Amino acid sequence: MACGLTLSGVSKRFGAVPALRSVSLDALPGQVISVIGPSGSGKSTLLRCIGLHRIDEGQINLGSDMVVTPQSSEQEIGRLRNSVGHIFQDFHLWPHKTVLENLTLAPTMVKGVEKGAATAKAIAILGRLGLSSKAGCYPDALSGGRSSALRLVAHLPWSQRFC
């Protein structure tokens, strides 16, 4: 899987409780995959294992240049995290930051994007979403649908390879 995301035999435990048992998955660029299962079956844990949690067994490959195993360093896991965008069920927008700040904080602090450039790009995105007038508002002023759109675009413009 030269350009895609591959999970091979990934397992994850929380103490004595197994959350994932040897899960394997291939995802191609542009492919949309639904993971369906009952509550508590490990769907969210599976997604969190791609860059947020350290796995206990198995291997995760992203493209041909990124491999994460249980022995990987925090830097290697961080590199995977940096290449994957996670959008959570509850969106988790930062309620004390404005809509504009929700879009610009991570790129300026993490990726070193100059504040003016980040702001210009964020304003352009908000324009495309019809949210220009909400740039200075706090997230509680947004509807659920607009909140989810905002969290999604918070990841997209800054070069994540997978969302």
Added chain:
Amino acid sequence: MGGYNWNFNAVFSYQDAIVGAALTTLQLALLTVIIGTVLGLALCIARMSGNKAVSALAHGLGEVFRNLPVLVVLIWIFYALPSFGFKLSAFDTAVVGLSLNLAAFSSEIFRAGINSVPKGQREASLALCLSEIQVMREIILPQAMRTIVPPLSGRYIETVKLTSLASVIAVNELLHVGGNIISVTYRPLEAYTAISLVYFAMITPLVYIMGKLEGKPWHAA
């Protein structure tokens, strides 16, 4: 008035001593608030660290100073600690004792505030590759302030009032100086009334400032 002849003249003749005592009380309160808050934050971070030994030690320290009366702590530090080779001045004893008390309570206030922020906020921030320090500084603490400020401001006000306990180890703060004035003027009612007014004048602006901070929109929601 009730047969008692109020006469503040004798007490007012010691106004320089009262002003000096008020400044000592302010200095003691200010140092205690600064040191107690920093220590409290350190205890909170230690308590919430993943290290079980560090967490247990911080928890134990907090419990000791939350459960001991401040007066007992002050007396113990001033009279018992020198037998272990640590002799502190009365003022330093008061700063240490009061700071340890404030630290023990404020660490729990900080911990409760940090725990009040939904865990998903940290997770979403880490997903955007913010470092742990950035997450704490930019995301968690600003949101936790909403929960932290009201009880912490209450502790600060209480701390200013607790400085009066330093009188038992002869720190020249308001209550101690008031006692000295009584011993030479034989006017206890006037002296206690005067220092009560000074305490009131010192604490009322603090209550006002803390009230303003509580009303500050730390969190927009």
